[in-house]
Amino acid sequence: MSATEVVDGKLYAGASVRRHDGDRYLRGRVAYTDDIVLPGMVHAVLVRSELAHARIVGVDADAAREQPGVLAVLSGAELARHAGPIPNAMDPVPVGGQPIALHCLPVDKVVYAGQPVAVVVAETRTAALAAAELVAVSLEALPVVLDAEAALADGAPLLYEEWGTNLLLSGTAGEGDYDAVAAASDHRIDGAITTGRSAPAPMEPRAYIADWDAREERMTWYGTTQAPHPLRHSLAGYLGLRERQIHVVAPPVGGSFGYKNFGHPEEYLVCLLSRLVERPVKFVEDRMSSLRYGAKDTRMTFQAAFDADGRVRAVSCALLANHGAAAATGAFGMAFAASLALPSGYALEAFHGEYRLAVTNKGPWSPMRPFGKETASLLMERVMDLVAERTGLDPADVRRRNWIPADRFPYATTTGLELDSGDYAGLLDKVLEVWDYPAARVEQTRAREDGRLLGIGFGFEVLPEGADIPGALIGASDISTVRMDPSGEVEVLTGVTSPGNGNDTAIMQIVADRLGVLMSEVRIVQGDTERCPFGFGNVSSRGILTGGGSAALAADDIAVKLRRVAGAMLEVDAERIVLHGGMAAVADEPERALPLGVVAHSLYTIGGILVPDLEPTLESTRTFQMRNVRHHPDEHGRIMPFSTFSNGLYVALVEVDPATGVIELQRHVMAHDCGVMINPRFVAGQFTGGVVTGLGAALDEEVVHDADGVQRTDVFKSYLLPRATDVPRFEMVHQVTPSPFTPLGTKGAGEGGVACSMAALLNAVNDALRPLGAQVDELPLTPERVLDAILEARA
């Protein structure tokens, strides 16, 4: 930072700079994938199964093939002659799971309602849709299993017969002897929580275009992906091509949330189709399709042992998650991440967790923020509130008693994670600065006397982020190139991509500061495998961590050169040159200065005279790698695959209508700690989105199926995302505990807010219901579930 923290001291990093291209989004001038029209482009439309579990007897496409404009109609069996199964973004086998080998269209059976079974390619989307109506799919129905417990029972219908079971993955986490610690503790509690199935539901569904150039033998792929380089590798393996034959372009996306990482069948399907019909092929998913991908749907049961003073000593739990159909997206990792994220930021003597992940005839799980970690928050936050209830202590005090103290970081958890840093009690202090908590409790007591059900709930989260998964193309490192042209303009090429959160602007802020240029002189290129260096895209909240970190290193290399050239021109030591405001100036002598464009031009043109030993170019490519991850198993066989641990504490105030079960969220106070914030506006934006996702999952968002496995919630009229009027004004405060392992002190900020919102709401509603003796443990907390609990308590 020494290069820039002088002169008037103004830096871009840390400031709420607006998005460099925000006006383009607001004015509708961004070209999303569906806006791309290639010459000769044709359209793929999928024919879907109406049954949730069935053997494919035959696909009769004769009538469809005769339709005007139809180029091809293909079944899974026909496509399987051209390619094998699609590669897995993450493979469950190394962590003890089942082998997943999915074709881009199923060959012999369908395992969820709405699963594609055939594809029509036609000159127009309309023609393809019309022809798709004429494809006759003959299916032989099989018994359907939708419930995870039922799927694991003896005699359950098997989705993938070759596994001999519906258990996709299982495992344990934790250390210490729960039973021994529990026996020595004063009290025990137990409980259960169930989360409903939610859908990532980005505004823009998935969209892909593949353009096979038969003469050049090159594939150009455009589409909604978070990970262009990993996808290129995956496509190459699938298509039997070299990576250099594939060019992946990722245009701006309308939201991802993990859903658009890679591993979806249609990403591969369009490539096969383009090769077969020798035309560019576009596939755009409809809303119904996107809502078939889900997450959560997990049942957790737990026991906790604690002392009379509120000290929680041991927790034991069992997680049973419903994955729906298998997927190649690595979604199974959410169950694994859930187990590792336990027992959150609490110092326990013993923790034991068992998890099981079952496949069922629902749509597949998709990666979705916060990638299963909501399970850890819900479970531990419920434990804390139940302990408070049993001991008569205040829930805030119980948390204070159990949090890992701020002076004990880095802290090794019982599941083998090494938490980098944190000040959890500090978060509570921050919240209490904003909210007069004792007064709220007084108000609650008064309201209860009037028969009103007010509830206050805390929700705390610690989010393992910046994942580095052995064996998978998900890493806590990235490459950036920074170059300055002879005019002094800067280009940043980076392997991280933006899901629309503004990380591109934040990286520009970092680079502009280090080079002392104005942001208007910087441009950034992301999402293009021919232009950008290799990168893992945007995944696991690591855009600024690794993209910003590597860009900072590369910019520093250039700054060194600029200072040397400017020093030579101004006849002072390079160390005295300060880069700021587009100028290279002598420290404390601002009148002795040169525009950076002049300095850059001089290096390129007369560098040999000015600084003969310096390479006369301004370009650097650097890698930044998080060093605190560990792939070698420890003595318990555990790896440490996460590099930062952002955290947050929320308090929600709700009122429950005892006659209808309707919940009104009156206040939502939130304190976050994601370390140093490069752009607080973007951080607030990320958390706002996370909070709304969490509130939706807590209150209303739920994918439901009928008994035959047909999804009933297939539009936004039935899958209820919160709208602006459904949420209160958010009260958000930040605490900054810099990561000791990142050069900028940043931590992840992409997954925060979901888990602690869910936990805060669950606790607040239960707090509200306490005078009635009622309790709810199933999310979303629909009015119906709440009213059922009330009526049950009264009965």
Next chain:
Amino acid sequence: MIAAALRYDLPRDLDEALALLSQDPATTRLLGGGTWLVPELNRGVVNADRRVVDLRRAGLGEIRADGDVIHVGATCSYAALEASELIASRLPLLHAMAVGVTGGRQIRNQGTIGGSVAAARPQSDAPGALCALDAAAVIAGPGGTRRVAVVELLSGAMRTTLRRDEILVGFEIEQPGGGHGYHKLKRAAGSWPIATAAAILRLDGDGLIDRATLVLGGVCATPLVVPVADVMAGHRIDDDLIAAAAQCAADAVTEPWCDELATGRYRAAVARPVAHRALIAAQSAAIQQRRSQL
């Protein structure tokens, strides 16, 4: 995207609309505002129909008073109902219904009251409110015009007694007087209503109830007219009476509607509180209205 090619007509008056409809009533769908039909066409749910006659330019959007009767055209949008001073002053229940229609400004600009009745979705706001107002539906067909009470027009979930060659032209509503209450329970801003209650209470010169109407929407397949007059008419209004009327509502629910947003059990359970809240609002409005007349 609409997959199947279809014929689209935009008639300029009712006669033209009827003539277009008569060409092939079995395969023609009428479009009022399109908020239901167009998404269904896009999703391929109704692609068996090959013709769409769009009524939005057929001159059926008028709101006018004719003595005590107010005519509301079938293609009046919720926004038009909201903006109408005539509706606000003489049919405030309809105004309250329109203001609260789910879906926000875009839906209120587009959706029509006639479309809502013809679609006959159990969860829609408009049918219940119109039934509470004793609205008559005006229906044009090849044989001329007929009138039928909205409550009789609605024969089931997504079903009406409209014939395929008929067009719902509008509604005739007498100003009910008294005061109204409208209460809606829904799960989120984007949710269909789970239950609605429209209440009208009118007091005579002695302060006794001389009109009591309560209709529940969303709770059953069709609007449920609760016989509250049986317990309320001729009585002085008080809390006990309102509680008794609300209980009446709960008792009247025998076959509740069930969908992906709420079970029938829940709908039956909230019938009483939802009715109660509408009645309370109607009570204070009725008292206020009577005071203003004294």
